[in-house]
Amino acid sequence: MKRRDFLRLAAAVPLAGSLGGVAFAAPAGGSRRLLILVELKGGNDGLNTVIPYADPQYARLRPRIAIDRDRVLKLDDQLGLHPSLEKLMPLWSARELAIVQGVGYPDPNLSHFRSIEIWDTASKSEEYLEDGWLARAFAASPSPAAYAADGVVVGAADMGPLQGGTRAIALTSPEQFLRNARLARDAGVARNPALAHILRVEREIIASAEKLNAGHVFQTDFPQGAFGNAVKTAAQLAANPAGIAVIRVTLGGFDTHANQQGVHANLLRQLGEGLAALREALIEIDRWKTTTIATYSEFGRRPKENQSGGTDHGTANVHLVMGGAVKGGLHGAAPNLERIDGNGNLAHAVDFRGYYATLLERWWGIDSRGPLKGRFATLDVLNA
Amino acid sequence: MRAVLALLLLFLSLAGNAQGQAIGYDGARHLLNRTGFGATEAEVRDYAKLSRLQAVDRLLADTPRVAAGKPPAFVDEPPMPFYKYRQLDDEAKKAELRRVVERGLILREWWFREMLTSASPLTERMTLFWHNHFATSQQKVRSPQLMYRQNVLLRREALGNFGTLLHAVARDPAMLIYLDNAGSRRQAPNENFAREVMELFTVGEGHYGEKDIKEAARAFTGWSLDRDSLEFTNRALWHDGGVKTVLGKQGRFDGDDVLDILLARPETGTFIVGKLWKEFVSPTPDPREVERLAAAWREARYEVKPLMRAMLVSDAFWSAEARGAIVKSPVDLVVGTMKTFEIRPATLRPAVLAAALLGQNPMSPPNVKGWPGGEAWINSATLLGRKQLLERLFRGSDAMAMTMVAAEVPAPMEGQNPEARFRRLMERGMRTYAFDWERWSKTLPPANVERLVLAMPAVNPMPEGTEGVELVRHLTADPAYQLK
Numbered sequence: 073m074k075r076r077d078f079l080r081l082a083a084a085v086p087l088a089g090s091l092g093g094v095a096f097a098a099p100a101g102g103s104r105r106l107l108i109l110v111e112l113k114g115g116n117d118g119l120n121t122v123i124p125y126a127d128p129q130y131a132r133l134r135p136r137i138a139i140d141r142d143r144v145l146k147l148d149d150q151l152g153l154h155p156s157l158e159k160l161m162p163l164w165s166a167r168e169l170a171i172v173q174g175v176g177y178p179d180p181n182l183s184h185f186r187s188i189e190i191w192d193t194a195s196k197s198e199e200y201l202e203d204g205w206l207a208r209a210f211a212a213s214p215s216p217a218a219y220a221a222d223g224v225v226v227g228a229a230d231m232g233p234l235q236g237g238t239r240a241i242a243l244t245s246p247e248q249f250l251r252n253a254r255l256a257r258d259a260g261v262a263r264n265p266a267l268a269h270i271l272r273v274e275r276e277i278i279a280s281a282e283k284l285n286a287g288h289v290f291q292t293d294f295p296q297g298a299f300g301n302a303v304k305t306a307a308q309l310a311a312n313p314a315g316i317a318v319i320r321v322t323l324g325g326f327d328t329h330a331n332q333q334g335v336h337a338n339l340l341r342q343l344g345e346g347l348a349a350l351r352e353a354l355i356e357i358d359r360w361k362t363t364t365i366a367t368y369s370e371f372g373r374r375p376k377e378n379q380s381g382g383t384d385h386g387t388a389n390v391h392l393v394m395g396g397a398v399k400g401g402l403h404g405a406a407p408n409l410e411r412i413d414g415n416g417n418l419a420h421a422v423d424f425r426g427y428y429a430t431l432l433e434r435w436w437g438i439d440s441r442g443p444l445k446g447r448f449a450t451l452d453v454l455n456a
Numbered sequence: 457m458r459a460v461l462a463l464l465l466l467f468l469s470l471a472g473n474a475q476g477q478a479i480g481y482d483g484a485r486h487l488l489n490r491t492g493f494g495a496t497e498a499e500v501r502d503y504a505k506l507s508r509l510q511a512v513d514r515l516l517a518d519t520p521r522v523a524a525g526k527p528p529a530f531v532d533e534p535p536m537p538f539y540k541y542r543q544l545d546d547e548a549k550k551a552e553l554r555r556v557v558e559r560g561l562i563l564r565e566w567w568f569r570e571m572l573t574s575a576s577p578l579t580e581r582m583t584l585f586w587h588n589h590f591a592t593s594q595q596k597v598r599s600p601q602l603m604y605r606q607n608v609l610l611r612r613e614a615l616g617n618f619g620t621l622l623h624a625v626a627r628d629p630a631m632l633i634y635l636d637n638a639g640s641r642r643q644a645p646n647e648n649f650a651r652e653v654m655e656l657f658t659v660g661e662g663h664y665g666e667k668d669i670k671e672a673a674r675a676f677t678g679w680s681l682d683r684d685s686l687e688f689t690n691r692a693l694w695h696d697g698g699v700k701t702v703l704g705k706q707g708r709f710d711g712d713d714v715l716d717i718l719l720a721r722p723e724t725g726t727f728i729v730g731k732l733w734k735e736f737v738s739p740t741p742d743p744r745e746v747e748r749l750a751a752a753w754r755e756a757r758y759e760v761k762p763l764m765r766a767m768l769v770s771d772a773f774w775s776a777e778a779r780g781a782i783v784k785s786p787v788d789l790v791v792g793t794m795k796t797f798e799i800r801p802a803t804l805r806p807a808v809l810a811a812a813l814l815g816q817n818p819m820s821p822p823n824v825k826g827w828p829g830g831e832a833w834i835n836s837a838t839l840l841g842r843k844q845l846l847e848r849l850f851r852g853s854d855a856m857a858m859t860m861v862a863a864e865v866p867a868p869m870e871g872q873n874p875e876a877r878f879r880r881l882m883e884r885g886m887r888t889y890a891f892d893w894e895r896w897s898k899t900l901p902p903a904n905v906e907r908l909v910l911a912m913p914a915v916n917p918m919p920e921g922t923e924g925v926e927l928v929r930h931l932t933a934d935p936a937y938q939l940k
Contacts, residue, residue: 093790114823150535182666183655229815229822242835246876252840255847257916264741266783267915268933269831270839277836298875327823329636329648379644380636385651415666447835 082449093409103313105362105435108306109424111232112369113426114326115184117336117383119375119407121157122171126150129409133376137332137383147171150406152174156340158439159348160173160392163165167400168351169392170212170453175427176420178433184327184385187370192233194425194444206318210237220283221276226305227298228230228322241276241376243359244309245301246286264432292353299323303346307353309361317436326369327403330380347394354396361396364435364454368424372415375409397435397455404451423448478505478775481907485640487511488781490736491768491909492577497900497908512768516761519579519615523570527604528562535601535686553716559600564818565804567607568811571791572804581613582760583789585735587818589728590625590657591826594819602630602686603819618720618728618758625690626711630682635824635855638681642696645673646782650714652824658718660727664703671700675709719758725750729763736764738781739830745772750906779913780939782831786814788940789842793849793932796909797891804884811877814841834938846932848886850925867880893925910936 120137124130125144144152152158158204163169177373179197181187190197190227194205203211210222222239225231234240243249255276288311294304302321309319323343347365354360378426388407403419412418425446429440434454441447479487484503488495503511536552538625544552548858560716571580583684588608594603625631626649632638640646650673656663679694681688700709705717718724729750733741784792790811793799795856801807809818814839821827859873905927914934922930931937 102615182651183661184823185655186661218654224833229838230828231835242837244837247836249840252844255840255843257933263912264777264781264939266781266939267912267935268833270783270938271915273834273836273839274935277840280836301875324822329646330639354551379641379648381637382640384647 106109107318109320110367111322113324115371116326116369118372122390123152124153129226136381137377154340157344159344167399168346169394170398172391174388174421204233206233207237212442213438215317222279225304225322241280244360257419294349299342299346303350308350310359311357328382330382332382364395367392387417391455466540493571494795508769519576521612525570531604535599560594564760564808570805583611589827591821591824592630592898597630597633604629615760633889640677641694643676645677647673659721659723669703672714674715676711679711681723725754738778743811786816786938801889809882850929912936
């Protein structure tokens with residue numbers, strides 16, 4: 073069987089010397105580079121997102137939930153997008169959508185909770201780290217003091233990769249945040265860890281509220297629903313005059329153990345519509361060129377469907393990177409459905425820390441070795 | 457005999473110092489806030505004169521296994537079978553979903569009322585603890601009747617026996633739906649329940665392998681639901697009767713056998729005692745104490761009451777470091793505030809919505825791991841939400857404040873998302889939650905106000921001459937009010 077091998081990894085440029093906070097150091101002139109992370113909570117089914125429709129194994133492994141060849145949105149003669157991702161096709165055509173296949177890590181953990189902890193802290197499988205990978209990156213290369221925040225978490229209960237950071241805030245809508253910020257007060261020293269945490273959050277609120285502005289009115293129509301609201305908030309934050317280095321939005325519900333088809337189609341539709349609206353909004357405020365959007369998820373799902381018309385927890389997965397500076401096309405390595413391990417899982421080709429290293433180094437120009445605790449090959453997905 | 461001995465040892469191990477002295481006002485406040493949802497001045501004074509043992513024994517003496525309040529009438533209606541739901545047209549489906557959401561709210565109001573008024577708040581706290589441990593969400597179960605039945609089960613064993621509870625939860629219809637076991641059959645077992653029962657309900661992560669999950673999943677095949685009544689049914693034809701190997705044991709196991717294997721593992725006791733420690737004592741469990749309690753608990757065949765007794769009389773529970781060391785959950789904050797300030801509203805819907813908007817919507821935990829709790833309750837969004845809620849509650853009823861509240865409530869908009877709608881309903885409803893300073897302050901001396909309201913001294917100094925409802929506003933706005 074003819075099988076593609078997209079090992080562009082080999083072409084990844086090794087880092088020469090250490091880089092300073094290049095992008096962060098020069099915020100003037102519209103070069104403030106924004107990263108928007110999109111967490112697909114629950115473990116997105118990568119094989120039904122970017123579909124190897126030409127591989128006979130695909131239909132064989134998934135008699136009930138395979139997407140019909142005719143309905144797939146063809147990217148080339150092997151791969152196609154799920155039909156619900158129709159709104160992303162213009163990005164693909166414009167070469168602003170990079171598809172990174174085979175992202176994972178050695179000795180994968182299939183617990184939702186442990187696995188997202190590994191992704192959030194960029195730890196090894198057996199290593200337990202307290203702080204998020206972005207918190208460590210910002211600790212080493214702080215964003216400019218003029219920024220409103222290092223990071224903003226939109227509409228989620230957890231701080232994810234910003235956990236442990238000093239300049240990160242969470243909010244649902246900027247208007248509401250600003251309305252309530254007057255209730256925070258900066259009050260001295262803590263007497264116990266729980267109190268120390270609360271006092272730190274109060275200080276973050278005060279510091280960010282001074283520089284946040286919720287005023288921008290968009291022409292763009294945002295989709296209805298929670299994810300539509302989240303991307304609208306992300307767009308408003310991107311329009312904020314004082315910079316923000318990273319914004320995280322979340323789309324939940326990907327834990328599709330049973331009757332996956334309808335649920336997954338609906339989730340991908342929300343994702344595609346939300347991201348397309350976000351692009352339009354960023355173009356409207358002239359920030360598309362200075363923004364990169366990247367998805368992540370705790371794991372992928374098993375190639376073989378289960379008896380309930382769903383999929384169980386798996387390993388290597390596909391991720392999407394979008395933006396005005398993105399090198400569109402296929403990256404990483406296509407999953408090899410002939411080589412499934414004893415647990416029924418796919419092998420990975422790209423270490424998720426290499427995915428992060430790409431964002432840190434190629435987008436922001438900051439050295440990733442400290443924050444990621446090692447050197448990981450970057451991907452050539454950005455024209456930065 | 458061994459079990460009796462272990463129980464005895466569990467009791468004797470607490471006979472340390474300071475057991476005979478009265479716990480005092482601050483001690484009583486600490487105990488009641490940790491084991492209930494807030495406490496009134498009268499309750500605190502009542503417990504203040506007891507010794508540790510007397511106080512804890514009194515808490516544990518009468519812990520009902522059923523709720524005192526009458527449940528909503530719909531719980532007796534048969535739940536709608538899935539195949540019937542699937543046959544509905546789109547309009548009827550929408551109507552049914554609306555009804556499920558509405559009934560879910562009514563059910564939560566009923567539970568909140570129980571937390572607020574129960575003679576045994578500890579029973580409700582333990583019920584909530586087990587709900588968070590065996591987390592199951594209505595979002596997926598979509599049947600308020602089944603969620604109610606699970607709640608009844610959790611309360612029945614809340615302070616009963618963990619082994620009994622585990623076996624019953626594994627057959628509980630809401631759980632069978634939530635973790636996809638209802639459709640699991642021998643041809644292709646669904647692994648969801650088998651994985652979570654090990655990772656989250658018993659031994660905890662790192663004490664089993666992928667192979668154990670697969671084998672255990674085979675043992676649970678056939679545990680299913682009657683398609684009409686949605687009652688548990690064991691489908692012999694779906695069950696894999698073959699030999700399985702789980703955690704080194706081999707046999708033709710069924711689900712109960714696997715649960716017994718998991719209960720026999722020492723890690724199970726350690727895992728759950730650690731969680732209870734974080735719930736009741738402090739965010740940083742003392743590993744040696746946890747081991748000691750877990751060993752005795754296992755010997756005592758997982759009876760919950762003696763374990764709780766041992767934990768609540770321990771020096772660690774009463775230590776200075778433990779005071780104010782735990783972040784209040786949204787339910788603590790909302791129900792506890794109402795209890796402490798004796799706010800008794802006609803409807804608890806705004807309280808339910810407030811807790812949900814602050815991140816804790818009972819019967820709808822975010823996932824099977826439940827709410828992470830602790831510091832994770834507080835980020836900039838939730839902290840501001842908490843402060844706004846408290847400000848609203850204690851703003852008083854002067855005309856100026858009322859106009860401000862009214863101005864803040866946005867008018868309903870077309871196509872508004874549910875969160876915005878619920879927020880509006882909550883904000884409107886909170887206006888009916890009146891705090892009566894005149895009545896409340898009659899029952900307690902001014903010096904007791906701060907001691908009753910805060911688990912530790914206020915962080916922000918009180919401006920000179922602050923008194924009356926202004927004092928309450930100040931104390932509840934203080935960061936220390938977020939702690940218990």
